[in-house]
Amino acid sequence: MTTNMTIYDISEKAGVSIATVSRVLNGSSNVSEKTKKKVLDVMNQYEYTPNAFARGLGLNTMKTIGIMCADSSDLYLAKAVYYIEELLRANGYDSLLSCTGYDLEIKEKSLELLISKKVDSIILVGSNFIYEKETDNKYISDAAAQVPIMLLNASYEAPNVYSIVSDDYTSMYEATLQMIASGRKDILYFYNSTSYSGKRKLSGYRAAMEEAGLLKSGSLMQFYMGSHEDIHAMADQLAKARSKGLFFNGVIAADDNLALAAVKYAQLNGLKIPEELSVIGYNNSLLTTCCNPELTSIDNKLETLCQHLITTLMGILSGSEMPKKTVFSGEIIHRGTTCLQ
């Protein structure tokens, strides 16, 4: 009978990093004989049977990576999944995807399911897998005791968890500064998610507005009704706010869907874009070229994030020491809904 020891326990008891334990399991020559002996002694003492990392060396590996995303009908998440699966395939790995919805209990269950299917690692796509309440993240650190967990555009510190993020705070901060510099003072922030990434974006907007002395009550507007596809409901919410006396000549949106709703609102109410209403979206999605004028949007370099995530994961699986967190910058793509410089 084997014990329930994980690679993390081994690394702790031997006083070495997880990557070192992995190198020992890989038979890498990059480990001193002394360290190697220390690790093997702990393994023998606790009757440890390597699982995920052993699979990583071709011992019994299925060469399969689990992927989880909350909602495959979300344009941004769907595109991330698409890139990741393509990159995994190019590296000789199959993938199994589980779309979980936003409920914690289902996320926990799905994570367990993927682990039971003997995947070599699990990639969590999007920032809604990380919760504010520390105990709600236990399902992630538990899973990380079995296989490496990769986070795409979310950040969480735990052994065997790796975070690849876009600097949403700075992107939103700079977009807001640019809109202010173009002469707008009444800039509404239109959002729907309060995930890790959602909060970072909101903070970026808030910081820029506060620095310029322009933050006022009512200028943070959360869309809470209906689905993220109901452009008309979102446009209505903006129209109602305006009719109740809230003036705005700029909208910065946390997602292209919400930005398109601002464009729709302007069209339905005879406002000229960008003269009477400037709009900036987020994600630089397919939607940016669907409207007229086309949408200025923040490109958060999703493809780059995905490429880096897979490079990191391949490094981990081959026993290399890889960075725990990597941050990339976004970029504002100027189109017809703004007159930024």
Added chain:
Amino acid sequence: MTTNMTIYDISEKAGVSIATVSRVLNGSSNVSEKTKKKVLDVMNQYEYTPNAFARGLGLNTMKTIGIMCADSSDLYLAKAVYYIEELLRANGYDSLLSCTGYDLEIKEKSLELLISKKVDSIILVGSNFIYEKETDNKYISDAAAQVPIMLLNASYEAPNVYSIVSDDYTSMYEATLQMIASGRKDILYFYNSTSYSGKRKLSGYRAAMEEAGLLKSGSLMQFYMGSHEDIHAMADQLAKARSKGLFFNGVIAADDNLALAAVKYAQLNGLKIPEELSVIGYNNSLLTTCCNPELTSIDNKLETLCQHLITTLMGILSGSEMPKKTVFSGEIIHRGTTCLQ
């Protein structure tokens, strides 16, 4: 040692339907003693070990359904996957998704992977899994010998394969007739896919145009460059055709993306919609409300198809006799890009 007999072989040798074999395995009281004995005799004779159907009764079942789709970044496929996963969860099933791309070899490998993960059934989402060349479909009939295979909006006749389709032919036929009735004679058909569903749509357009004596050379235009997200490249293709002398005052598109490109083309070239150019899209997706005017589109009742598929699957897994093929009608949703009645 067990033989490689499948439930299909058993049904053939015993001269009963697969559903009857399944009922015997389920211990259903709905089978005569005589039939039951016949089935069990065949099983004993060939040392048959039930697999998928045995799992269906709770013997060793993982209650997990495999899903395959070609491209999770395609709006239509992503939405189908979303509905299916939600419905499976509501029925107490987990799901594992594999996004395969369009290459047959990868599809074959992914199907094998899912079967190796001991799923109870596999759902193929979209019509690009079925090939014209009969031998290219062998991977599907092979898999169907192990677990029931469900096709969403594709049709294929083989034991243990079930097809749920939208009547794309009739939807496109009627849309074309309506555009003709609104006074258009020069109607371009703009498409990119030649899948089962793609061909059915094209035939519908062609039939309506031929009946009206309006089909002319050059009016079938396939978009072949770049990605299905490159609205500008598609609009360029239309502009080039026009500049080479092809006149059209109507566009019927096989997908909303392509229809949006027609709207973009009109806007870039100063054509009034719908007066100078009428446009009809397909799928009634999120994109229909993103443009101005909004897009008339064919709703092929995706949610209904998905619901019916899951109802059928749950019936099969509980041993009921279910229809091999079900066809639903689509509906034209009128918006600003047409002046249909």
